[in-house]
Amino acid sequence: MIKKSTFYFLILFCLDVFANDKFPNLLFLEDKQQSPPADLGVVKWLSGHWRGEAFGGIIEEIWSPAVGGSMMGAFKLVVDNRVQFYEIETISEESGTLVFRLKHFHRDLKGWEEKDKSIDFFLVKVSDNKVYFNGMTIERISNKEINIYVAIENNGSTTEEKFTYKKVK
Numbered sequence: 001m002i003k004k005s006t007f008y009f010l011i012l013f014c015l016d017v018f019a020n021d022k023f024p025n026l027l028f029l030e031d032k033q034q035s036p037p038a039d040l041g042v043v044k045w046l047s048g049h050w051r052g053e054a055f056g057g058i059i060e061e062i063w064s065p066a067v068g069g070s071m072m073g074a075f076k077l078v079v080d081n082r083v084q085f086y087e088i089e090t091i092s093e094e095s096g097t098l099v100f101r102l103k104h105f106h107r108d109l110k111g112w113e114e115k116d117k118s119i120d121f122f123l124v125k126v127s128d129n130k131v132y133f134n135g136m137t138i139e140r141i142s143n144k145e146i147n148i149y150v151a152i153e154n155n156g157s158t159t160e161e162k163f164t165y166k167k168v169k
């Protein structure tokens with residue numbers, strides 16, 4: 001007979017395994033886990049103009065070099081030669097670590113999020129070719145190719161989406 005504590009451990013272990021299978025390229029901060037120390041040097045390779053395909057259209061990201069403790073980015077999705085939405089993004093050094101923030105905008109630049117709200121991704125881990133934020137991973141494949149993985153919620157279900165980019169400039 002299995003002890004009660006062993007049973008609970010097996011349930012938690014199975015839930016963890018299933019979560020990792022559902023989001024194989026993402027990491028999430030554990031309850032009360034602190035972000036590790038990091039600076040913008042770990043993402044300086046992101047600077048530049050990137051283009052790929054997703055959601056039935058063309059995706060673009062343009063990232064500035066680090067200045068003033070932050071990098072600034074812009075995202076655009078174009079389907080059937082029509083802009084679907086934009087994002088403005090920042091990766092900032094804060095309290096000795098990194099925070100990735102974004103805001104969405106309709107094609108007419110009316111915001112999705114409330115005026116003083118943003119979507120914040122806190123740093124989880126940095127490895128040789130990946131920077132893991134809470135629910136988002138930026139992966140450097142080469143100097144000319146990156147992947148970005150994001151947990152996207154839609155109608156109560158969360159999926160891992162992959163965005164593959166090639167460097168334009």
